[in-house]
Amino acid sequence: MTVDASVRQRIADNVAQTRERIAAAATRSGRSAAAVQLVAVTKYVDADWTHAVWDCGCHELGESRPQQLWSKAAELADASIHWHLIGHLQRNKVERVLPHVTLLHSLDSPRLWQAVEHACQQQGRELPVLLEVNISGDESKHGFAPAELERFVMDVVMPHDGAAIKVQGLMAMASLEGGPERARCDFRALRQLRDQVAAATAGQLLLPELSMGMSDDFEVAIEEGATLVRVGSVLFEGTGA
Numbered sequence: 001m002t003v004d005a006s007v008r009q010r011i012a013d014n015v016a017q018t019r020e021r022i023a024a025a026a027t028r029s030g031r032s033a034a035a036v037q038l039v040a041v042t043k044y045v046d047a048d049w050t051h052a053v054w055d056c057g058c059h060e061l062g063e064s065r066p067q068q069l070w071s072k073a074a075e076l077a078d079a080s081i082h083w084h085l086i087g088h089l090q091r092n093k094v095e096r097v098l099p100h101v102t103l104l105h106s107l108d109s110p111r112l113w114q115a116v117e118h119a120c121q122q123q124g125r126e127l128p129v130l131l132e133v134n135i136s137g138d139e140s141k142h143g144f145a146p147a148e149l150e151r152f153v154m155d156v157v158m159p160h161d162g163a164a165i166k167v168q169g170l171m172a173m174a175s176l177e178g179g180p181e182r183a184r185c186d187f188r189a190l191r192q193l194r195d196q197v198a199a200a201t202a203g204q205l206l207l208p209e210l211s212m213g214m215s216d217d218f219e220v221a222i223e224e225g226a227t228l229v230r231v232g233s234v235l236f237e238g239t240g241a
């Protein structure tokens, strides 16, 4: 779908405003704006609109469906896009999506770990990943239970020092209910869990990245230590998308 000039302008304004809000939240939490990466979530729009987001300087793009990621990656092969897979990955889609992914945010089970590690070795590549944690305990969500995470890291991640998977940190979504202050508790819990697990590895695995915060709660997430925010809807506000 071609993108008319007024829509382009609106997306550009939304991106600029979002960047300002990110910078302000980073400053409030005593960090530099550069310490927080904006992952622009383009799952709501087609390839032309996705390209329009890229034109606004957003080169880190997030998709939640593997099929959508690989088809957009093919359509937009000319643009130097870093694709982030942020949604659940079924094992039968690993092989096909892997070549396009810069960072997998949603490594959510031991079985998926095995499948991804196997595919990385077949394809001769390393893959940075985040371990998804079901921090809010919502039954509908994927992810490691907080109480299982340390065990998984000590039993699976640490012994495989030379693995193709490179664990960079944790990812979570806040509770669906409860608003930004409930979200703050979830984000803080994720940071504390990261600190606990990193301490258990005696600092051998630092887990520096925390992917948390979406349109409704990214500022709170930054105040609680987010290094990656996954923002979609606000970028398309007022465009009719």
Ligand SMILES: *Cc1c(COP(=O)(O)O)cnc(C)c1O
Pocket (backbone or CB within 6 Å): 041, 043, 064, 086, 087, 173, 213, 214, 215, 216, 230, 231, 232, 233, 234
């Ligand atoms: C859709 C989605 C987002 C973006 O959500 P918005 O509220 O549109 O900003 C972030 N993370 C995940 C995992 C998503 O599926």
